[in-house]
Each structure stands twice: as structure tokens, then as C-alpha cells.
Amino acid sequence: MGKTFSKPAVLSHTMTHYCPGCTHGIVHRLVAEAIDELGIMDRTVGIAPVGCAVLAYNYFNCDFQEAAHGRAPAMATGIKRVRPDLIVFTYQGDGDLASIGMGEIIHAANRGEKFTTIFINNAIYGMTGGQMAPTTLPGQRATTAPTGRNTDQTGMPIKMANLLGGLVTPAYVTRQAVLKPQQINKTKKAIKQAFQYQVENKCFSFVEVISTCPTNWGLTPLASLKWAEENLLPYYELGDVKTPE
Amino acid sequence: MAKVLMKGNEAIGEAAIRAGCKNYFAYPITPQSEVAEYLVKRLPEVDGVFLQGESEVAVGYMIFGAAGAGERVMTTSSSPGISLMSEAISYIAAAQCPAVFVNIVRCGPGLGGILPAQGDYFQATKGGGHGDYHLLVLAPDGVQEAVEMTMQAFTLAEKYRGPVMILGDGLIGQMMEPVEFPEDLATAPSNKDDWATNGMSTRKSKKRNLVKSLYLDPTELNAHNLNLKAKYDQMKREEIQFEAYNADADYKVLITSYGTMSRVCRTAIDLLKEEGIEVAMLRPKTLFPFPEKAVFEAATKKSCKSVISIEMSMGQMVEDVERCVKGQRPVEFYGECGGDIPSPEKIIDIIKAMI
Amino acid sequence: MQTEIKFAGFGGQGILLSAKLLAYAAMKQGSFVAWVPSYGPEMRGGTAYCTVVISDKLIGSPIIKNPTHLVAMNRPSLEKFSDTVKPGGIVFINSSLIPVRSNRKDIIELVVPINEIAAAAGSVRAANIVALAAFNAKAKLVDPDLLKDCIKEEFSAKAKIIPLNMKAFDEGVNFADNN
Numbered sequence A: 001m002g003k004t005f006s007k008p009a010v011l012s013h014t015m016t017h018y019c020p021g022c023t024h025g026i027v028h029r030l031v032a033e034a035i036d037e038l039g040i041m042d043r044t045v046g047i048a049p050v051g052c053a054v055l056a057y058n059y060f061n062c063d064f065q066e067a068a069h070g071r072a073p074a075m076a077t078g079i080k081r082v083r084p085d086l087i088v089f090t091y092q093g094d095g096d097l098a099s100i101g102m103g104e105i106i107h108a109a110n111r112g113e114k115f116t117t118i119f120i121n122n123a124i125y126g127m128t129g130g131q132m133a134p135t136t137l138p139g140q141r142a143t144t145a146p147t148g149r150n151t152d153q154t155g156m157p158i159k160m161a162n163l164l165g166g167l168v169t170p171a172y173v174t175r176q177a178v179l180k181p182q183q184i185n186k187t188k189k190a191i192k193q194a195f196q197y198q199v200e201n202k203c204f205s206f207v208e209v210i211s212t213c214p215t216n217w218g219l220t221p222l223a224s225l226k227w228a229e230e231n232l233l234p235y236y237e238l239g240d241v242k243t244p245e
Numbered sequence B: 001m002a003k004v005l006m007k008g009n010e011a012i013g014e015a016a017i018r019a020g021c022k023n024y025f026a027y028p029i030t031p032q033s034e035v036a037e038y039l040v041k042r043l044p045e046v047d048g049v050f051l052q053g054e055s056e057v058a059v060g061y062m063i064f065g066a067a068g069a070g071e072r073v074m075t076t077s078s079s080p081g082i083s084l085m086s087e088a089i090s091y092i093a094a095a096q097c098p099a100v101f102v103n104i105v106r107c108g109p110g111l112g113g114i115l116p117a118q119g120d121y122f123q124a125t126k127g128g129g130h131g132d133y134h135l136l137v138l139a140p141d142g143v144q145e146a147v148e149m150t151m152q153a154f155t156l157a158e159k160y161r162g163p164v165m166i167l168g169d170g171l172i173g174q175m176m177e178p179v180e181f182p183e184d185l186a187t188a189p190s191n192k193d194d195w196a197t198n199g200m201s202t203r204k205s206k207k208r209n210l211v212k213s214l215y216l217d218p219t220e221l222n223a224h225n226l227n228l229k230a231k232y233d234q235m236k237r238e239e240i241q242f243e244a245y246n247a248d249a250d251y252k253v254l255i256t257s258y259g260t261m262s263r264v265c266r267t268a269i270d271l272l273k274e275e276g277i278e279v280a281m282l283r284p285k286t287l288f289p290f291p292e293k294a295v296f297e298a299a300t301k302k303s304c305k306s307v308i309s310i311e312m313s314m315g316q317m318v319e320d321v322e323r324c325v326k327g328q329r330p331v332e333f334y335g336e337c338g339g340d341i342p343s344p345e346k347i348i349d350i351i352k353a354m355i
Numbered sequence C: 001m002q003t004e005i006k007f008a009g010f011g012g013q014g015i016l017l018s019a020k021l022l023a024y025a026a027m028k029q030g031s032f033v034a035w036v037p038s039y040g041p042e043m044r045g046g047t048a049y050c051t052v053v054i055s056d057k058l059i060g061s062p063i064i065k066n067p068t069h070l071v072a073m074n075r076p077s078l079e080k081f082s083d084t085v086k087p088g089g090i091v092f093i094n095s096s097l098i099p100v101r102s103n104r105k106d107i108i109e110l111v112v113p114i115n116e117i118a119a120a121a122g123s124v125r126a127a128n129i130v131a132l133a134a135f136n137a138k139a140k141l142v143d144p145d146l147l148k149d150c151i152k153e154e155f156s157a158k159a160k161i162i163p164l165n166m167k168a169f170d171e172g173v174n175f176a177d178n179n
Helices: A024-038 A052-058 A072-082 A094-100 A102-111 A160-165 A181-199 A221-235 B008-018 B033-046 B056-068 B079-095 B121-125 B143-160 B170-174 B218-238 B259-274 B292-299 B317-325 B344-354 C015-028 C075-084 C114-121 C124-139 C144-154 C156-178
Strands: A044-048 A063-066 A087-093 A116-121 A171-177 A204-210 A239-242 B004-007 B023-026 B049-052 B074-077 B099-105 B136-138 B163-169 B176-179 B242-245 B253-256 B279-284 B286-288 B306-311 B331-335 C002-010 C032-037 C047-055 C069-072 C090-094 C108-112
Touching: A024 A052, A024 A087, A024 A116, A024 A181, A044 A052, A044 A072, A052 A063, A052 A087, A063 B056, A072 A087, A072 A094, A072 A102, A072 A116, A072 B023, A072 B049, A072 B056, A087 A094, A087 A181, A094 A102, A094 A116, A094 A160, A102 A160, A102 A204, A102 B056, A116 A160, A116 A181, A160 A171, A160 A204, A160 A239, A171 A181, A171 A221, A181 A204, A204 A221, B004 B008, B004 C015, B008 B033, B008 B074, B008 B099, B008 B143, B008 B163, B008 B170, B008 B176, B023 B033, B023 B056, B033 B049, B033 B170, B056 B074, B056 B079, B056 B099, B074 B079, B079 B099, B079 B121, B079 B163, B079 B218, B099 B143, B099 B170, B121 B163, B121 B286, B136 B143, B143 B163, B143 B176, B143 B218, B163 B170, B163 B259, B170 B259, B170 C032, B176 C015, B242 B259, B242 B292, B253 B292, B253 B317, B253 B344, B259 B279, B259 B306, B259 B344, B279 B292, B292 B317, B306 B317, B306 B344, B317 B331, B331 B344, C002 C015, C002 C075, C002 C124, C015 C032, C015 C047, C015 C124, C015 C144, C047 C075, C069 C075, C069 C124, C075 C090, C090 C124, C108 C124, C108 C156, C114 C124, C114 C156, C124 C144, C124 C156, C144 C156
Parallel strands: A044 A063, A044 A087, A087 A116, A116 A204, A171 A204, B023 B049, B023 B074, B074 B099, B099 B163, B136 B163, B253 B279, B253 B306, B306 B331, C002 C069, C069 C090, C090 C108
Antiparallel strands: A171 A239, B004 B176, B136 B286, B176 C032, B242 B279, C002 C047, C032 C047
């Protein structure tokens, strides 16, 4: 019997720093599988954000740059413009991308920059310890919203995929989740498709991934999956928002 | 090569291309937008990259990304824009990427004005962004030097793998003067395979490269900062440039001045000489590293009774001059920073009052 | 020896171009030159001015309070700058737009109806070339033929307007020589 399972070459041997039950590990692996399957590891440059994935460069064996908070899309623009032959992806969380980096992601998407963004939406700031994010649900508690998000004061959660999908410039924009095996399979397809569009030099590609944060939600990993399923998915509908065709 | 008559801003753009820089990212701001207007036409002729970013914040990181990928890259801006880029400049210095920043300085603080000034000396020479870092800062006194220094800046940025700044001002950007371009620079940065994210497939070593500034371990971070400091110390040994004007005379007063202001001082010194009054000038061409020893020696020449720093600021470089003179001579200051450049006549009055 | 010429007028009167052509010709003649514009909001339709410095040695301060000569293309420019001109200098007055004079006895006034001369030569759009030609004929700063070559070079992409500008140039020189 042959070997049926192995680690993608682009994933390093390092033990991650992610909390038990965190879905970053799953998404890292899906990104790694896509890179391996497309055979692009030796021309791929990843960009790590500020947030929980700040050390993502330790978990991938390809070239990496580390951005300041929210600026990954501008860095990706810089790399991709001067080296269009490289495959560039940013890996960003919701505080990084939807709050401080809103300007950079909107403009990069609108210019149709030919890079790929993986956007982890778990409705909270993870690394800094559970503060309210632009994606935090109404009434959801956070350390800076101790009685729950008050939408009179802070507005409604931002649906990034829909926002970017609303731009006129052609792009691939999709929202997926990693709460169940079927969803993980679909996310894998979407991530690979996103990289494929880049390989074809077709368009900007954006995959929002609904994820969990057991530590900052104050839930067990299992309860987190359930909470996300019941609360995040009704607000953040899954599926393609826009395709370039 | 024959001389051409060019605006400083356009000449800086042309100098970058002749230095082998084919990548330019920028955001419009007076008084330097002509650089972008020039390069948007010129870069396509050399298959270069031109991009107008959405903000100076974003442009700073476009520069970071492109420099990290090992390509020669430049941006130009003016004071408020440089403030916005300063975050990225700190990261670029920390991550050790070569990049050239041109600041065509205008009056501040805040929105200030659009006329020439030298109020960004502290920002340029003492850091500007957060943390322990320095830019190598070159200060041209006209269009010809702006061209030469822009070209040098790429060599220096690559030698030290860090950001280099040209500190000009609105006059240098807007003025036309005859320029003669030096020899073109070779096109490829030499050692980028050792550090740049230029793609593993394009280099011999299969080791992946990482461009980053995060060091969570205190010992590692301290070592990293010592490495950076070693570069700044090397700059102090190898890169200092200055001009000594009328320094052979038995001068009573030494002027320290740089950039546009130094040209006015030069005229004042010539006119004073006609009246039999000897004054010399020490003009730093590198503001960091600062010509510490040269300033000390010029100030402590036997004939010299006092030193005055003349700037288009409220008193910035004078702090470095005081530091270098070490209390051996009185150090005075004169400055204006509203956009009017002090006239030679004004400088003459001030010098006469000192004697 | 250093000569400074201030060109002043409304934005759109060709101030910056006339100054540049003079600086360019002086450079070709082997002089050190600097062309220093005023810049900022006044570029948007207000009074614009520009100084050309021509010298036989490296130019120190390019900031000139008292120019050798003034080319005033509109009334506000004349009123603002005529008193700053050094004694003995030329004050050029565009009489097509300026009904007053400088009231100075220690300068040379050169009064030229540039619009009328340009119109007679073919188009008022060449008025700035009339002014430049007439002023240079009086001030004798650069060889007129060299200046004409510089104008041809400047307009090389719009070759069909070169004959008009050459005619305007000659008429400007004629007027200055005869007045």
C-alpha cells in the first residue's frame, strides 16, 4: 500500500503558536496544498500581517515578507508590480484587513492587482486579546465592548467580501468557512481557484474564510464551531460573491 | 554629455532612471508632483513601473514590497507626505531593504505652506519614525547636485541595504538649472539573492528569504539593533561629505548651512569678502552622517571667533553644530521658516552684527 | 557679471515659457543660469512671476530681491515690481494691457504694444514672443539668432506655429530697434 497522506512541502516542520482549536492551522494547510498542487512554491512570496498570523512566515517554506498592520496589500502591490512573474499572497485577519488596512485592500482590489488575499474572519481581534473588530457581530462581547457590540455607536459588522465584490473592477471574491469538513473542502477549492486566477494573471482574488477564536470567544473549540455556525454564517453568507467571467 | 536645462523635480526623475531605477511609486503633493508627471511619461520608455498609490501610507509599503523583492525603487514626496511614509521607512530600515526617498521639503508644521523650508532636518536625520534607526541623508544645493546625489543614493542604499533620503526643498524642485548627467549606473543590485524575496526559482541557493522586522526574543533584537548600529558607524567612517567655502582665509566667523540656504550664504560671503570681511562656510552635504570632525576643526581654527548656523528652520541643524563645536566657540543661530528665503543682504547684516 | 530678469504677468501670458527660452539661450551661450518660478496658488490664474539669473560664474543665491530688469506683462506686475528694479535697468511695459508707466527716472522704459504687434504678425497668441524679442533686443542679453533657434526647438512638436513665432520675433526686434 502506498503512502496516502503527507504534509505539503511548503509547510515547515515548526510547531505553530496558535491556540488549541484555532482554525488558522487548517487554512495554512489549505494554502500550502494549493501552492504545492500548482507547483508554484519556488516563485511564491507570502506576506504576513500583524495579528495572530504575524508569525505565519515560520510555517511556510517559501519567501516571505512581513507587513505593518494592515499594509500587506500595499506591499503585495509593490512586489507584484515590479516582479509580475512572482506569485504573491497576503494572509490577513479582520482587524488587520477590515479596520486599519481598509484603505489598502480596497484600492489594491480596485486596481485589480494580480495577487491573492486570504482573509481570516473570526469576528474579533485575536493577538491583542479579544478587542472588538469591524466584523464583530451586534451584541457580541469583546474586551472593548464588554456589554456587547453596540451598533448605534459602532455601526454594523462589515461584510468585506460583499464590499469588495461591489467594486466594478473584475475580481474573484468568495466567502467560505472551515467549520465542517464539507466547508473545508470547498474552501480548499476556492483557495486553489484564487491562486489559479493569479497564475493565469487574470484578476485580484480574495477568499474570506469564516473562522473561530475559542480563546477570545471564551468557548471550547467544539462550542466555537457551533457558535460560528449558528451566529456568523447567517450574517456572513457563504459562496462566491463575484467571479471574473 | 551636453548640459540640459531642467527643473529639479524632473532632473531627479531622470537621474533615477539613469541610476537603473525602473520602479517608482508616489502620491501627488506640492511642490514635487512634477517628478511623477515626468516619470509617468519616461518610465514606459524603459519598460519601467509607474504607480500612483492611494496615499503616502500605502506608497511607503509599495516601496517596502518592491525593495524587499530586490528591485531598485524610489518615491518622492514632500514634508506631510514623508510623515505618512515614516512608518514604512522605520520598517524598511529594520528589515534592511535598499530604497530611495526624496523629500522636496515645504514649510511646516502641519499643513504649513508649500514654499521651500528646512524644517524636516530633525525628522530626516534623527529617525522620523519609531525605533532606533537612521537614514543616510544627502542634501543637494541645486539641481546638479540633486541629480548626482539621487544617483549616488541608489549605490549607498544598496551598499548599506537601507533607506537613503535626498533632502531637497521646494526651490530645488521647482528651479531650472543646467545639468550634466553622470555616467549611468549598472542595472542590477549585486547581492540581492542573499536576502531578497525575489523567488527561490531565480537564485542558486534553495534557502528561502525572509524580509521582516519582528524579533520577539530580547537577545536577538538587541543583536539586530547592534547590527544596524554597526552600519550607521560605518557610514560615519566612510560616507561623510561636506564643502568648506573660503576656509583658507583667516575668517572670523564660520557659517554652517546646507542646501538652498548655503547658496545664499555663499553669495553673502563673496560680498563680505569684497568689503574685506572674511567669513567661511562649512556646508554638510551628508546630514547623516554629519561631518562632526570637519565642523569642529573649522570652528576651532585660530582666527575663528564664533560660529553661526543659518537655516530655513527655527533651529535644527544648529543642535548638531553645537554638539560638534563642544563649547569651544559660541554658536549662534539665524533662521526663517515661512517660505521666504533669507536674502544675502540679511545674512550680511547678521554677520556684521556678530563682528 | 550677473544679470537678473524678472518676468511677471497673469498666468497664461507665457511668462514661464519666455523666461525659460531666455535661460536656455543663455545656457547655450555658455553662461551659468537659473530659472526660478513662483509656484503655488498663483499658478491658478493669478499673477505669476519668474526670475532668470544669468551669470559668468557659479550662481550663489538664486533669490533676487532687486532684479536688473523687469518684463511686466500686466498692470499689477508693473505696480508691484517696478520699484524693485536696480537703477539703470530696463522696465518692459506691455502697453496693450498697461495704461500707466513706472514713474521712475533712473531706469529705461521700453513700452511695447505686444498684442497689436502679434496680431499684425498673425495671432495675439505670439504676444509673449514679441515681448521676449523686443526685450532682448533692448537688453542685448543673448544673440537673437540663438534665441530664435531655441524658440524653434521649443515648438518643434508644433512645427506649423513656428513661422508665426519667427515673424512675431522679428517684429518685436524691429519695434525695439525703432523706439
